[in-house]
Amino acid sequence: xxxxDNITKSFEGxxxxxxxxxxxxxxxxxxxIGTSGTGKSVLLKCMVGLMKPDDGVVLYDGRDFTHATxxxxxxxxxxxxxxxxxxxxxxxxxxxxxxxxxxxxxxxxPKDEKLDRVNFILKRVGLENAxxxxxxxxxxxxxxxxxxxxxxxxxxxxxYCDEPNSGLDPQTSILIDSLIKxxxxxxxxxxxxxxxxxxxxxxxxxxxxxxxxxRKLWEGNKAEILDAEVPELHxxxxxxxxxxxxxxxxxxxxxx
Amino acid sequence: xxxxxxxxxxxxxxxxxxxxxxxxxxxxxxECVKIGIDSLVIVAIxxxxxxxxxxxQTAYNMVSPLIPDYVISVVxxxxxxxELAPTITAIVFAGKVGSxxxxxxxxxxxxxxxxxxxxxxxxxxxxxxxxxxxxAVFMFPMLVILAGFLAIMGGYFAGTLTGVITxxxxxxxxxxxxxxxxxxxxxxxxxVFAFLVAxxxxxxxxxxxxxxxxxxxxxxxAVTNSCIAIxxxxxxxxxxxx
Numbered sequence: 001x002x003x004x005d006n007i008t009k010s011f012e013g014x015x016x017x018x019x020x021x022x023x024x025x026x027x028x029x030x031x032x033i034g035t036s037g038t039g040k041s042v043l044l045k046c047m048v049g050l051m052k053p054d055d056g057v058v059l060y061d062g063r064d065f066t067h068a069t070x071x072x073x074x075x076x077x078x079x080x081x082x083x084x085x086x087x088x089x090x091x092x093x094x095x096x097x098x099x100x101x102x103x104x105x106x107x108x109x110p111k112d113e114k115l116d117r118v119n120f121i122l123k124r125v126g127l128e129n130a131x132x133x134x135x136x137x138x139x140x141x142x143x144x145x146x147x148x149x150x151x152x153x154x155x156x157x158x159x160y161c162d163e164p165n166s167g168l169d170p171q172t173s174i175l176i177d178s179l180i181k182x183x184x185x186x187x188x189x190x191x192x193x194x195x196x197x198x199x200x201x202x203x204x205x206x207x208x209x210x211x212x213x214x215r216k217l218w219e220g221n222k223a224e225i226l227d228a229e230v231p232e233l234h235x236x237x238x239x240x241x242x243x244x245x246x247x248x249x250x251x252x253x254x255x256x
Numbered sequence: 257x258x259x260x261x262x263x264x265x266x267x268x269x270x271x272x273x274x275x276x277x278x279x280x281x282x283x284x285x286x287e288c289v290k291i292g293i294d295s296l297v298i299v300a301i302x303x304x305x306x307x308x309x310x311x312x313q314t315a316y317n318m319v320s321p322l323i324p325d326y327v328i329s330v331v332x333x334x335x336x337x338x339e340l341a342p343t344i345t346a347i348v349f350a351g352k353v354g355s356x357x358x359x360x361x362x363x364x365x366x367x368x369x370x371x372x373x374x375x376x377x378x379x380x381x382x383x384x385x386x387x388x389x390x391x392a393v394f395m396f397p398m399l400v401i402l403a404g405f406l407a408i409m410g411g412y413f414a415g416t417l418t419g420v421i422t423x424x425x426x427x428x429x430x431x432x433x434x435x436x437x438x439x440x441x442x443x444x445x446x447x448v449f450a451f452l453v454a455x456x457x458x459x460x461x462x463x464x465x466x467x468x469x470x471x472x473x474x475x476x477x478a479v480t481n482s483c484i485a486i487x488x489x490x491x492x493x494x495x496x497x498x
Contacts, residue, residue, distance in 0.1 A: 048375050070273050077377030088368040102376055105279060150372075160375075 007056035028206035081151025087143035096131040141172035274382035287391030307407030308414030315420035329429030332411035341404035346449035350482035354457035358478035361461025362471035396450030
């Protein structure tokens, strides 16, 4: 479980996060949604330690991450996996070496065991024959799968995904969303997805936080979001024609 | 001044909170190959021609018949050891290796590969920068030794083939009044220059933000700043040690 309380962050006097709080439970896909420039990625960076919040605290299963010493932070970070927007694979390494990298650096595992683990996780993300491919030879969707495999190979307890669908076609986006959802449930990990893709929200949104101008305006799940009575969230949701059509269909059914 | 301060903070991060040394061994070997072996051809070409040109131009300037011919090779030897081999090779090194380091780290930065390392709990400054600096400090003195040898050989062939000096005079000049400390001085300079080029270029690459344009700027800036640092250090070392 990830608990974050009163996360505040400013840049050169401009506050971009105004005391955001919430709890992300394991075994479900937790989404942070909002328009571009609303502070989603800054919140994510504060949570994984790429930025230090000006105020507030992030707790991983009760362990204080924000104020911990370097060595404690390093221990907690070893339980964190992250899928970056562009996958952030190491260009000079093959798929196998990319996925094996956390095991090489962070563990003392024998080579055979590492290889077995890599093959298992690559198979799980549907890339069983891609070991020797280089990142430049992969499609966008494959890169994201390798990114997920690398994030999970060290038995991570917490998975962060920053815009997992950016740059992907709708069909591949659905596959990646489904994979994230399946893996979250299968390994009972705490998954946090930052997105502005309403299709993802409706597909995997077990718990959703809506952010607007650095503030948390709404929280709930995908079943509740269409009925949310927050004007900013309403505008955000119904900017998507598909969701608009879905809502109209629901209204028609309700009214007989 | 702010940039210099950030550079020193970057240097301090190289050595604190780093991974165990065994983590770096493979990378250090890779960097040695990349930095050393890949620079051999350019260093060989530049140093051979510099030696040849120094020999010809020294002969051209020695108009007095009172100065013996072997002085030409004395000048080639001392210029090579004291200045040309370490300094010109360092400038070439900054252009080739420095821009490469800055470009590589800059690209890693803007494509979030460095963030990926940090999220894993790895000190990315140390993990990426230290092997490059160690590789450069280890390999560059060898390149300077090679450059010195080839420059003197270049001078020999240029001088003897064009007839400005006999082979006997050239060899005699190389041995005349030889000061061993000049070799030590060249080695000290090479270690200092290698550290400056690798650390400045790593810093410039690491502090890149933005996109492809900024990576290009970082590479250019790495080369220009390295050259300025080399020339400043060159002067200071000459003042201190000679």
